[in-house]
Amino acid sequence: MIPRHDPEQISFASDNYSGAHPEVLAALAVANGGHQTSYGADAYTAALPELFAPLFGEGIEVYPVWNGTGANVVGLMSLTDRWSGVVCSDMAHINTDEGGAPERVGGLKLLAVPTPDGKLTPELVDRVAIAFEDEHRARPTVLSLTQSTELGTVYTPAEVTALAAHAHGLGMSVQMDGARIANAAASLGVPVRAFTRDAGVDVLSFGGTKNGMVFGEALVVLNPAVVRGVLYLRKLTTQLSSKTRFISAQLEALLTDDLWLRGATHANAMAARLAAAIEGLPGIELTAPVQANGVFPRLPRAVVEATQQRFGYYLWDESDPQRPVARWMCTFDTTEADVDAFAAAVRESARPS
Ligand SMILES: Cc1ncc(COP(=O)(O)O)c(C=O)c1O
Numbered sequence: 001m002i003p004r005h006d007p008e009q010i011s012f013a014s015d016n017y018s019g020a021h022p023e024v025l026a027a028l029a030v031a032n033g034g035h036q037t038s039y040g041a042d043a044y045t046a047a048l049p050e051l052f053a054p055l056f057g058e059g060i061e062v063y064p065v066w067n068g069t070g071a072n073v074v075g076l077m078s079l080t081d082r083w084s085g086v087v088c089s090d091m092a093h094i095n096t097d098e099g100g101a102p103e104r105v106g107g108l109k110l111l112a113v114p115t116p117d118g119k120l121t122p123e124l125v126d127r128v129a130i131a132f133e134d135e136h137r138a139r140p141t142v143l144s145l146t147q148s149t150e151l152g153t154v155y156t157p158a159e160v161t162a163l164a165a166h167a168h169g170l171g172m173s174v175q176m177d178g179a180r181i182a183n184a185a186a187s188l189g190v191p192v193r194a195f196t197r198d199a200g201v202d203v204l205s206f207g208g209t210k211n212g213m214v215f216g217e218a219l220v221v222l223n224p225a226v227v228r229g230v231l232y233l234r235k236l237t238t239q240l241s242s243k244t245r246f247i248s249a250q251l252e253a254l255l256t257d258d259l260w261l262r263g264a265t266h267a268n269a270m271a272a273r274l275a276a277a278i279e280g281l282p283g284i285e286l287t288a289p290v291q292a293n294g295v296f297p298r299l300p301r302a303v304v305e306a307t308q309q310r311f312g313y314y315l316w317d318e319s320d321p322q323r324p325v326a327r328w329m330c331t332f333d334t335t336e337a338d339v340d341a342f343a344a345a346v347r348e349s350a351r352p353s
Pocket residue numbers: 016067068069070093094146149150177179180209
């Protein structure tokens with residue numbers, strides 16, 4: 001086969017733009033060959049609870065799914081009734097970037113709250129988690145947190161614990177969108193349990209695609225007592241792959257020798273390097289603390305015009321067209337040289353003429 005792209009071309013547009021980690025591709029080769037029972041009844045999928053146990057402990061359930069939207073939708077559906085509402089940040093991926101799947105596929109009402117830094121607080125939750133007995137409103141049933149957030153910020157274990165206690169106190173369960181959970185774990189430097197299961201999270205979407213997998217994520221049920229019908233829901237939402245062994249083998253590769261954490265630690269370090277290199281340049285300011293693998297700087301339009309084409313990134317907020325906010329994402333395969341070349345171009349274009 002002829003290559004149809006330039007393998008040297010990188011960008012800062014999205015952690016989904018990256019390829020797969022070589023250790024993941026090697027795992028796919030190991031899982032290949034011979035026949036295995038389909039639809040998740042294979043040896044690789046059977047091993048997953050044991051492989052995730054060092055992270056989350058015993059008694060969990062692990063369901064491989066195709067993508068992050070599916071992990072979120074199936075997880076939320078397993079926690080809700082037809083009349084349920086889901087409290088989330090207005091920036092939450094479930095609210096902004098899933099094509100309405102939680103509403104259309106899941107049949108749920110999202111109760112979104114503005115969050116300047118992407119993070120909910122108990123006070124913000126209380127703005128929409130109200131009127132539980134009012135038949136005219138969707139009943140708040142689940143609190144959904146994204147970790148790390150869409151704005152590259154990270155909830156501390158204490159913050160998740162307080163939010164989960166608050167939600168549980170209101171009779172709600174807690175779902176976590178962990179599309180970038182590895183970046184949060186790397187940032188916090190604590191066991192992942194500390195801000196998930198031990199903090200009171202019931203159901204977790206464990207990201208893989210942004211962190212070196214070809215595709216696939218895991219829906220991890222941390223509290224099996226609160227979910228219903230996950231197997232059926234995964235199938236009816238079209239998230240059950242007949243060759244599940246190839247998602248499971250990739251997850252195994254991520255968990256082997258902490259590849260998930262190695263990749264995220266590197267991605268975070270590249271984001272920190274980029275932020276440090278551009279901070280303080282004329283007309284440039286960070287709009288959110290850089291705690292994971294994303295950098296969100298406000299930039300003069302001239303800098304965008306000089307750098308966006310070559311380094312590839314999206315604008316996050318253009319409400320001030322002359323000084324938009326950009327979104328720069330780093331991944332497991334972003335190199336120091338990539339970052340330094342990008343920062344040099346930003347520096348050059350930000351120089352007062
Ligand atoms: C916060 C968050 N959640 C979930 C997802 C997963 O989305 P997808 O369905 O594209 O895999 C993403 C991907 O961009 C994301 O950023």
